[in-house]
Amino acid sequence: MATESLKLTRREFLIGTAAAGAGFSLGLYLPVAGAAGAAEQPPEVNAWVVIQPDDTVIIRIARSEMGQGTLTGLAQLVAEELECDWSKVTTEYPTPGQSLARDRIWGSFSTGGSQGIRGSHDYVRRGGAVAREMLIEAAAEAWGVPKAECSAKASVITHGPSGRTTTYGKVAAAAAGLFPPDHVKLKDPKDWQLIGKPVKRLDTLDKLTGKQVFGADLTLPGMLNASIRACPTFGGRLKSFDDSQVRGMPGVRAVLRVDDNAVAVVADTWWQANTALDKLPVTWDRGPNARLDSAAIEGMLAEGLTAEEAFVGNRAGDAKAALGDAAKTVEAVYAYPYQNHATMEPMNATARWTPERCEVWCPTQNGEAALQAAAEAAGLPAEKCEVYKLHLGGGFGRRGAFHDFVQQAVAIAKQLPGTPVKLLWTREEDMQHGHYHPVTQCRLTGGLDEQGELTGLHVRISGQSILAAVNPAWMTNGMDTFTFQGMLPDGDHALSYTVPNLLVEHAMRNPPVPPGFWRGVNINQNAVYLECFMDELAYAAGKDPLAFRRKLMVKHTKGLAVLEAVADKAGWGEPLPEGRGRGLAVCKAFASHVAACAEVSVDDKGRLKIHRIVAATDPGYAVNPQQIEAQVEGSFVYGLSALLYGECTIRDGAVEQSNFDDYPSMLIDEMPEVETLIMPTGGFWGGIGEPTIAVAAPAVLNAIHAATGKRVRRFPLKHVALRD
Amino acid sequence: MAKLKVNGETVEFDGDASTPLLWVLREQLGLTGTKYGCGKGRCGACTVHIDGKAVRACTVPVGSLDASQELVTIEGLSPDGSHPVQQAWAELDVPQCGYCQPGFIMAAAALLERNPAPDDADIDANLPNICRCGTYNRVRRGVHRAVQLKKKEVS
Numbered sequence: 004m005a006t007e008s009l010k011l012t013r014r015e016f017l018i019g020t021a022a023a024g025a026g027f028s029l030g031l032y033l034p035v036a037g038a039a040g041a042a043e044q045p046p047e048v049n050a051w052v053v054i055q056p057d058d059t060v061i062i063r064i065a066r067s068e069m070g071q072g073t074l075t076g077l078a079q080l081v082a083e084e085l086e087c088d089w090s091k092v093t094t095e096y097p098t099p100g101q102s103l104a105r106d107r108i109w110g111s112f113s114t115g116g117s118q119g120i121r122g123s124h125d126y127v128r129r130g131g132a133v134a135r136e137m138l139i140e141a142a143a144e145a146w147g148v149p150k151a152e153c154s155a156k157a158s159v160i161t162h163g164p165s166g167r168t169t170t171y172g173k174v175a176a177a178a179a180g181l182f183p184p185d186h187v188k189l190k191d192p193k194d195w196q197l198i199g200k201p202v203k204r205l206d207t208l209d210k211l212t213g214k215q216v217f218g219a220d221l222t223l224p225g226m227l228n229a230s231i232r233a234c235p236t237f238g239g240r241l242k243s244f245d246d247s248q249v250r251g252m253p254g255v256r257a258v259l260r261v262d263d264n265a266v267a268v269v270a271d272t273w274w275q276a277n278t279a280l281d282k283l284p285v286t287w288d289r290g291p292n293a294r295l296d297s298a299a300i301e302g303m304l305a306e307g308l309t310a311e312e313a314f315v316g317n318r319a320g321d322a323k324a325a326l327g328d329a330a331k332t333v334e335a336v337y338a339y340p341y342q343n344h345a346t347m348e349p350m351n352a353t354a355r356w357t358p359e360r361c362e363v364w365c366p367t368q369n370g371e372a373a374l375q376a377a378a379e380a381a382g383l384p385a386e387k388c389e390v391y392k393l394h395l396g397g398g399f400g401r402r403g404a405f406h407d408f409v410q411q412a413v414a415i416a417k418q419l420p421g422t423p424v425k426l427l428w429t430r431e432e433d434m435q436h437g438h439y440h441p442v443t444q445c446r447l448t449g450g451l452d453e454q455g456e457l458t459g460l461h462v463r464i465s466g467q468s469i470l471a472a473v474n475p476a477w478m479t480n481g482m483d484t485f486t487f488q489g490m491l492p493d494g495d496h497a498l499s500y501t502v503p504n505l506l507v508e509h510a511m512r513n514p515p516v517p518p519g520f521w522r523g524v525n526i527n528q529n530a531v532y533l534e535c536f537m538d539e540l541a542y543a544a545g546k547d548p549l550a551f552r553r554k555l556m557v558k559h560t561k562g563l564a565v566l567e568a569v570a571d572k573a574g575w576g577e578p579l580p581e582g583r584g585r586g587l588a589v590c591k592a593f594a595s596h597v598a599a600c601a602e603v604s605v606d607d608k609g610r611l612k613i614h615r616i617v618a619a620t621d622p623g624y625a626v627n628p629q630q631i632e633a634q635v636e637g638s639f640v641y642g643l644s645a646l647l648y649g650e651c652t653i654r655d656g657a658v659e660q661s662n663f664d665d666y667p668s669m670l671i672d673e674m675p676e677v678e679t680l681i682m683p684t685g686g687f688w689g690g691i692g693e694p695t696i697a698v699a700a701p702a703v704l705n706a707i708h709a710a711t712g713k714r715v716r717r718f719p720l721k722h723v724a725l726r727d
Numbered sequence: 728m729a730k731l732k733v734n735g736e737t738v739e740f741d742g743d744a745s746t747p748l749l750w751v752l753r754e755q756l757g758l759t760g761t762k763y764g765c766g767k768g769r770c771g772a773c774t775v776h777i778d779g780k781a782v783r784a785c786t787v788p789v790g791s792l793d794a795s796q797e798l799v800t801i802e803g804l805s806p807d808g809s810h811p812v813q814q815a816w817a818e819l820d821v822p823q824c825g826y827c828q829p830g831f832i833m834a835a836a837a838l839l840e841r842n843p844a845p846d847d848a849d850i851d852a853n854l855p856n857i858c859r860c861g862t863y864n865r866v867r868r869g870v871h872r873a874v875q876l877k878k879k880e881v882s
Contacts, residue, residue, distance in 0.1 A: 069824050070822075070823030070824030070825065070860040071823070072823070203817075203820055204820050204822075206825075207816075207817055207820055207821075207822055207825075208808060208817060209825075210822040210825030210828050211808055211813045211816050211817060211822070211828065211832065212760065212801060212802065212804075212808045212813065213758070213759065213760015213761070213800065213801035213802045213829050214760070215825055216759070217762075217825075217826055219759075219762070219763065220753075220759035222757065222759075228754075253742065253743060272742075272750065272754040272755075273750065273754060274746055274747070274750035274754060278743075345859060346824075346826075346859060347762070347764050347770065347772060347824065347826040347827045347857065347858070347859050347860075348762070348764075348824075348826045349763070349764075394824070394825070395824060396762070396824050396825070396826030396827075397824045397826060397859050397860060398824075399859070427763070429766065430764065430765045430766060430767075629820060630820075633820070633823060633862070633865065636861055636862075636863075636864050636865070637823060637860050637861030637862065638861065639861065640858070640859070640860070640861025640862075640863060641859065641860075641861055644859075662765050662766075662767055662769060663764075663765050663767070663769040663770050663857060664767060664769055668857045668859060669863075670851075670855050670856075670857065670863075671850065671851055671854050671855070671856075671863040671866060671867065672851035672852070672855070674863040674864060674867075676864070677864060
């Protein structure tokens with residue numbers, strides 16, 4: 004085998020092994036820039052690991068860093084197996100174009116669905132292990148000793164019998180020329196040294212001095228700046244504009260039509276471009292949705308609550324019969340609004356187009372999708388395009404499935420061949436051209452027997468499907484299973500309860516407002532519906548909400564464990580002063596089990612104060628506990644901002660909100676203490692960035708009920724008087 | 728022509744006097760650490776110091792300033808990231824995405840100049856900046872930690 008392989012060129016051999024499906028093409032060595040360029044580069048031991056002569060370890064990260072800490076977590080996974088000196092680790096993003104040229108050697112670039120770590124832990128650890136084996140082998144060959152007598156730790160390779168040592172930096176070039184081993188064994192989790200440690204993030208320091216370059220900060224030689232306005236009405240078009248009014252304004256270089264629905268001003272500076280755009284007379288063809296408003300959408304969804312036909316997402320026994328036989332039934336209708344992602348950094352991208360090549364610099368949650376979007380807009384094959392990823396000033400799902408901002412930037416650059424143009428949206432543009440958290444309503448009917456036990460539950464969701472708008476290929480016979488997140492029979496988003504007679508349905512109603520994946524996706528509203536209704540059922544049954552849930556969770560031991568943990572830590576059942584209350588919520592989301600207990604008070608004027616949150620999460624394995632803590636705390640800010648304030652309303656076919664004055668976010672004065680319990684039980688890999696969003700709002704809502712007796716079923720809370 | 732003193736250096740700007748300070752910093756002086764978030768003084772991502780006070784640079788026309796005023800941006804807060812607030816932020820790994828953090832750091836540094844030992848209510852009142860990632864609790868701990876570091880510096 005070895006002799007035969009050596010007859011092939013190295014390149015052919017390695018491409019052959021990759022094509023044969025040998026996992027993730029471990030050890031594939033293909034200098035991207037060609038032989039001459041490669042000679043100047045430090046040796047790439049394999050696709051994941053580059054080691055410089057001074058022992059600096061560069062770990063390649065394909066997923067995007069947007070605050071969630073995945074850059075550090077993924078580097079920990081590689082470094083654990085690599086046995087390198089953590090203090091010498093840095094990271095870099097490979098480009099999507101390099102990935103394309105190398106047969107997708109880095110796997111998926113998609114950074115959403117809390118997949119960063121759980122979706123790539125296996126192959127990145129293997130990448131580290133393979134590189135380690137190659138480095139050890141290179142040292143053993145140099146010493147002329149059996150590899151089995153050598154070991155590595157902290158970037159130092161030691162030959163046991165002789166005690167000789169060398170470092171990774173010294174043998175990296177030789178290692179890069181070796182064939183990767185066919186098999187590597189990953190460490191047993193009990194032997195992990197770095198995974199599970201609360202190491203510091205690798206990307207903090209530049210964020211403290213202003214050095215960190217976000218997409219919006221990029222400057223290229225000769226670059227112009229663009230501000231854009233798209234037709235505010237969904238589905239509307241650009242009819243005309245009168246550029247005679249603005250062409251002579253300072254710095255203005257061009258006024259351009261962008262696709263069929265937008266106009267952009269290009270100027271020396273963005274401020275000049277935006278100032279001119281504000282003065283530009285524009286006529287829109289507002290299109291078919293010009294009269295659409297929130298009331299019409301509400302009516303459309305309300306009809307779905309009782310419609311004959313609906314998709315079934317989960318069924319057990321006979322829910323309708325059980326409800327008919329119940330000693331007592333409880334019914335409630337909830338509704339959840341549209342919400343904008345409102346990343347702190349508005350959408351932006353920089354593009355340079357020539358007939359031969361298109362390059363884009365942008366913050367993106369999915370470099371490969373950005374490359375496809377760029378190629379499509381450029382009218383060039385993807386091989387002639389490239390995307391350079393920059394850090395994201397927030398993502399939350401907005402910058403993953405949608406690259407409208409990239410397509411616009413390319414469409415502008417295409418009209419100014421050879422000139423780099425940075426497109427930056429205003430906050431107003433960002434607010435009005437989102438891909439919004441979808442709207443749904445939900446009717447829940449529960450049946451209790453004489454003893455107050457839940458015998459049947461019927462959940463009817465009515466509303467918008469994200470997949471129908473974004474990715475119909477992921478649907479199953481027209482059904483969007485994502486709609487049932489948190490209520491499914493099994494999988495990453497399984498229902499945390501066993502209900503003997505259960506029917507969960509979705510009447511799909513798709514208003515013409517573009518929906519999107521929004522941190523947490525459908526667990527945000529589904530957990531509100533389910534967890535608040537569980538509380539309603541418990542009170543109707545005259546039972547303690549914890550005891551009521553406990554009975555239904557006998558088979559859901561991991562979920563029950565996190566729920567019991569938060570109840571215990573929060574002092575569930577202990578007396579509270581008048582006007583205070585505690586609330587619970589539990590959920591399985593993105594494969595993790597999460598629970599929260601909130602303690603709130605509502606004063607005589609109806610003012611809410613959230614005093615304390617205890618949150619627990621079982622993500623299977625906890626890679627970096629201090630970053631899990633940060634994500635859990637952050638989930639409460641994002642989830643509670645949504646509960647308190649998050650709402651986009653529609654009037655004349657457009658979003659009415661425009662900036663943080665009418666789309667506020669929670670501030671520091673409203674932030675409760677959050678105590679985070681990390682309870683990894685091992686054996687599975689769950690997500691971190693999103694699951695806790697599920698329990699933030701329902702825990703607080705249930706606490707509000709405990710404090711006031713008031714059930715809130717429409718959101719956001721800013722519209723609701725909590726005291727009569 | 729407007730003359731400004733930014734991070735100790737006198738600079739000139741001959742554009743439109745109504746241009747907000749934010750865009751002069753970012754586009755004329757290349758000081759992109761000061762961020763655009765809302766353009767209406769709502770989010771605080773553009774917070775800088777004018778004569779030691781925290782000001783939202785998107786609301787200040789550059790023509791209203793002159794070279795007698797000391798403007799400090801995140802790039803000029805310390806020569807090497809060693810301001811007690813920056814040190815505390817590094818110790819506690821405060822930033823997530825980091826986009827809003829220069830604004831928080833500048834607001835916190837201005838608060839500590841005025842009030843060397845702020846309590847939680849002072850922090851609430853003086854850091855009304857928006858962070859969508861949700862770093863508020865670490866920001867709060869960071870301010871308290873910076874107070875300790877500053878005391879050490881003095882002693």
